[in-house]
Amino acid sequence: MIALDDLKPSVRPQDRLGYVYHTVFTRPTDGQQFHYIGQHLGKRLDKRYSGSGLLLRRIIKKYGRAGNTRLRILSWEASQDDLNATEKFFIMIAKRLHKKYCLNLEYGGAEGTRSAITRAKISATKRGRSFTPEHRAALSAARKGRRFGPLSAEHRAKIAAVRTGTTRSEVTKAKLRAANLGRRLSAEHRAAISAGLRARLR
Numbered sequence: 683m684i685a686l687d688d689l690k691p692s693v694r695p696q697d698r699l700g701y702v703y704h705t706v707f708t709r710p711t712d713g714q715q716f717h718y719i720g721q722h723l724g725k726r727l728d729k730r731y732s733g734s735g736l737l738l739r740r741i742i743k744k745y746g747r748a749g750n751t752r753l754r755i756l757s758w759e760a761s762q763d764d765l766n767a768t769e770k771f772f773i774m775i776a777k778r779l780h781k782k783y784c785l786n787l788e789y790g791g792a793e794g795t796r797s798a799i800t801r802a803k804i805s806a807t808k809r810g811r812s813f814t815p816e817h818r819a820a821l822s823a824a825r826k827g828r829r830f831g832p833l834s835a836e837h838r839a840k841i842a843a844v845r846t847g848t849t850r851s852e853v854t855k856a857k858l859r860a861a862n863l864g865r866r867l868s869a870e871h872r873a874a875i876s877a878g879l880r881a882r883l884r
Contacts, residue, residue, distance in 0.1 A: 693758040698725045701755045702768045704776070705733040707741055708750040716741060718785040719756075719772045721765045727755060736807070737785040766790065767854045770861035789861065 700723035707716045718738040722731055732742065732751050742751060756772055759765045769790035776784045787803065813821070833841075850858075867875070 693760045695725055697760045698758050699760055699762065700724055700758075700765055701727070702757045702759065702765060702772060703733070703753050704756050704772065705738060705751065705753045707738065707745075708752075709741070710745055710748040710750075714783065715780075716783050716785050717776050717780045719769060719776050719790065720786075721769045721790070735785050736787060741785070761848070763848070763850055764854050767850075767857035767861065771857040774861050 700721055702719065702721050705718040705720070707718070708714070709716065716738070718733045718735045720733050720735060722728060722734075732753055733739070742749065757768045759768055773784075773786045773788075773790045776786065777789075
């Protein structure tokens with residue numbers, strides 16, 4: 683899979699927000715390769731990081747050091763929009779090229795939502811799982827002082843201020859179009875989008 687940085691001007695190190703990567707895991711028993719596309723924040727390559735996908739973590743845990751894990755940077759990006767669009771673009775390609783050996787459950791993008799099938803898979807893996815009292819106490823301590831639920835008006839205003847004036851490049855628009863081409867939204871999804879837009883226009 684060709685890297686976008688081979689085709690376009692590379693983002694200057696000082697302007698980097700993060701990178702989109704391609705992880706290849708080779709199964710030691712038969713040499714079968716599995717592929718995962720993801721994004722990671724940082725101005726430099728994190729050599730300790732190999733990916734955060736559920737299936738990728740599971741297969742690495744199963745075979746450990748016996749398997750061969752290689753990570754390659756596909757593109758450095760300067761904004762979250764560009765990271766999301768580039769990740770979606772490469773996941774679409776990986777799914778078409780590698781089919782069942784592509785470990786991505788979603789089509790990417792930090793703002794993406796999980797499909798019903800993906801939610802069912804995650805639910806099945808967690809069913810019957812129990813935490814020790816020590817683990818529950820640690821989770822409770824980590825959440826103390828944090829607010830959950832709808833964002834406050836102040837928080838929304840800060841997010842809006844950060845995004846005001848930002849425009850998507852033609853490259854980003856092209857990637858988003860390619861990633862969403864042929865994608866059909868369910869009636870529930872369309873209704874949710876409509877309700878959200880109505881609420882914003884009030």
